Amino acid sequence: MSTSQHLLHIFSFALFFFMSRAAEKPHGLILPIRKNSTTLQYYTEVDMGTPLSNANVVIDLGGELLWFDCDGYNSSSYHLLRCNSSKCKAATTYECTDCNYPYSSDCSKNFCGVYPYNPLGNGFIEAGLALGEDIMSVSSTDGISYLLSVEARHFPFTCRSTRLGSILGSELSGGTKGMIGLSRARSALSSQLASAFKLPHKFALCLPNSSATGPGDIFIGGGPYYMLPYGDVSKELMTTPLILNPVNNSPTRVGESNVHSDEYFIGVKSIHVDRKHVSFKESLLSINKKGIGGTKLSTLAPYTILQTSIYKALVKDFVKAAASRKIKRVTSVAPFGACFSSKTIASSQTGPAVPVIHLQLQSKSMYFRIYGANSMVEVEKDVLCLGFVDGGSNPTTSVVLGGHQLENYLLEFDLASSKLGFSTSLLLRNTTCSHYRLF
Ligand SMILES: *[C@@H]1O[C@H](CO)[C@@H](O)[C@H](O)[C@H]1NC(C)=O
Ligand SMILES: *[C@@H]1O[C@H](CO)[C@@H](O)[C@H](O)[C@H]1NC(C)=O
Ligand SMILES: *[C@@H]1O[C@H](CO)[C@@H](O)[C@H](O)[C@H]1NC(C)=O
């Protein structure tokens, strides 16, 4: 072998080594987010098993486990988790189950059984469904493009064949067959992928609207976050503490004490409409000893849900502020409480030019601003409604910030520092969550 061949050899080996290393330790990971315009659910696609098969699954920001209908899923790399494994113990509710259901008839009594919950159907999928693990293939990213796919070898999930009877619920959007959780739980997508690839324990969401032309993003492992054509927004995020609700009021944890919530709460201090303070009992905005109250973020609520007194006060002040902008009110269309003639509303870079809603966070100058594109919903031709709904007088959580209000913002959940980073409305940057991408 000549020296130059030798060098080439070393070089290609180094390149191979570098590339395989790059594949092992990606800079970050990316998954697409799409929205179904009928159900208003956000979903992503996961690629699992050997051979890889894909499934669209609804995104639940507060959810714990990946579960899907595995009818026809026949993966040679799938295996069941034992009852005594650490992954089984990381699943919050588990039991030792008899059979490695749904796969074979081996009933040796020490498989891990979990209780996957479907919040859309307000019910458990099934009790003691076996927890298994398999390869998950996910695209790496540099914050701009979809790059090489990498494999997490032991991704935990549970599944059930619909051949055993229908369970998965018609509540899921057509074309999807399960759910994926992004909560603080150790079994959630973000924790699993961050630890599989030793990435910083953070993820970001950019929720697209339903008429959007391209998908939004789930980024795992941190920025940069290129919102083209504008650029990287990771350096201009404002931050607010993520609050740990000390009580887990989820149906999966009923009766258990000393278990905190896995959902993401933030500290909204007050609400303003066109800079005027909306008046209601502000103690509703804090979380009490029973875990009641406060503000959380949700991808399953299509519109923000407010405790009745907050809802009524907001609608009243919004209607008043709209009237002073000469916006004409029209008959309300359920479930909304205030609708307006869009002929009397100008348009702006941030959607319909309606009163701006400010959620004041930890300090007097820290706001999450909700402009017309996020506050208003077009219910019929020429009618725009204030897109907030009444959550009744005794909800568990006083303010549930829903999807419509979070679209086209970049939201970064940093679990290591327990902070939520948020961009301004991307519309102000002349881009959206369905921004250009390089492939
Ligand atoms: C599953 O795959 C194995 C080979 O990997 C094959 O022998 C078996 O017939 C398949 N089962 C089904 C139900 O497709
Ligand atoms: C779990 O149980 C299996 C079979 O019962 C056993 O072989 C294994 O050593 C146990 N593992 C731990 C971590 O206890
Ligand atoms: C959205 O969900 C509806 C209702 O489940 C379904 O009929 C429709 O096909 C879905 N749309 C897309 C684009 O998947």
Ligand SMILES: *[C@@H]1O[C@H](CO)[C@@H](O)[C@H](O)[C@H]1NC(C)=O
């Ligand atoms: C949704 O986003 C697209 C850009 O992707 C924009 O053109 C459209 O107006 C938006 N629709 C609504 C209802 O905000």
Ligand SMILES: *[C@@H]1O[C@H](CO)[C@@H](O)[C@H](O)[C@H]1NC(C)=O
């Ligand atoms: C966005 O576009 C508007 C008008 O189309 C322009 O005035 C503004 O400077 C642009 N903003 C950015 C951040 O590019």
